Amino acid sequence: MATAELIRIVSRASPMALAQVERVRAELARQHPGIRTEVVPVTTSGDRWLGSLSELGGKGAFTKEVDATLLAGDADLAVHCMKDVPADRPLPAGTLFAAYLERDDIRDALIHPGGLTLDELPAGTRIGTSSVRRVAQLAMTHPHLECVPMRGNAGLRMRKLADGEADALLLAVSGLERIERTDVITETLSVETMCPPIGAGVLGLQCREDDTDTIDTVSGLGDPATWRETTAERMFLHVLQGHCNSPLAGYARAERDGRLSLRARAFSPDGKTVLDAHEWAGPLDPATLGTSVAVALLRQGARELIDSIPH
Structure with missing residues (x-):
């Protein structure tokens, strides 16, 4: 089995995305000590645009530029949060997922500066989130709370919270773990309270189909249980x-x-x-x-x- 000597990893340029790449680099170095890796950062239209995602054509706004860099041969591997990869249309022709890393926490976390839990929040509390999944579930279980649209990476949302644009936030536990900010979590919500998004907590490694060296090198990073879960979802x-x-x-x-x-x-x-x-x-x-x-x-x-x- 041939292994690649250098793997160029394309990634969104956000702190979260780069933290995800570091996890992949560390696991690659552990399994293939001689390998070299380089990071090719790109800024996607989804990162630049802070309005509604549907106006950009949906979640593909986070993957289009990454896919293009991979297909052009300017990178060998893309690292994706699977919850951001559209499943209503096929992957770009000529690419595949070679592995899914072992799954992280799939739950959502409440961040409330006053330390209240979700059930303790008073009527009219403004929850910062643009997730239609979270908005619908809060409308069902906590209709007295108010959701205010808020996009941007986790660090930006926490700054907006500090600036008073919302009273509380809902963020993915796995994302806070990746940027080492679990200290801000007030309450980790059960999956019964807040059902997670499809693909939560899963990092996928995307390669070109014809790049067998890279596929062979990274496929060993995959977790069989996560593969089965993600395939079903x-x-x-x-x-x-x-x-x-x-x-x-x-x-x-x-x-x-x-x-x-x-x-x-x-x-x-x-x-x-x-x-x-x-x-x-x-x-x-x-x-x-x-x-x-x-x-x-x-x-x-x-x-x-x-x-x-x-x-």
């Missing part, structure tokens, strides 16, 4: 054809005995309609499980729910 999203304004949530869980489960939910933006499905698969392949759970939601009216939301 992304097939679920693909079958539903959810767009970036669809309040969809869900997570797969691979048990040690080989069983795999997938729980998924679809919401109306106001949280008044909630569709729920939870299925188990024994040796069933993950993509079949993802398809089956998507069909279960479609039978409950998910297609009409998604299509009624402008995007």
